[in-house]
Amino acid sequence: MDGQPERDVLAPLIFRRKVHVHPPRILLAVLFCAELAGIVGAVVAVPVAATIPIIPREVLQFRQERGASGPPACPA
Helix, strand or coil: CCCHHHHHHHHHHHHHHHHCCCHHHHHHHHHHHHHHHHHHHHHHHHHHHHHCCHHHHHHHHHHHHHHHHCCCCCCC
16 A cells, blocks of 8 residues: 555545645546546645635625625716
């Protein structure tokens, strides 16, 4: 054995603690991105998987803050 099972199990658990992404999401992201773009895809997979849930949350927060201040006034 070359340690492959340990890497498959431990790496997602470690990434979860550092980037706050669930291990199955990391594993699926790495497999999917590696299939699409090879080694570069596998390297980019974790930051992409961590960023995807942040974007809708930030957009929603921005829209709520903008809606709370009201629409911009139209000059008469």
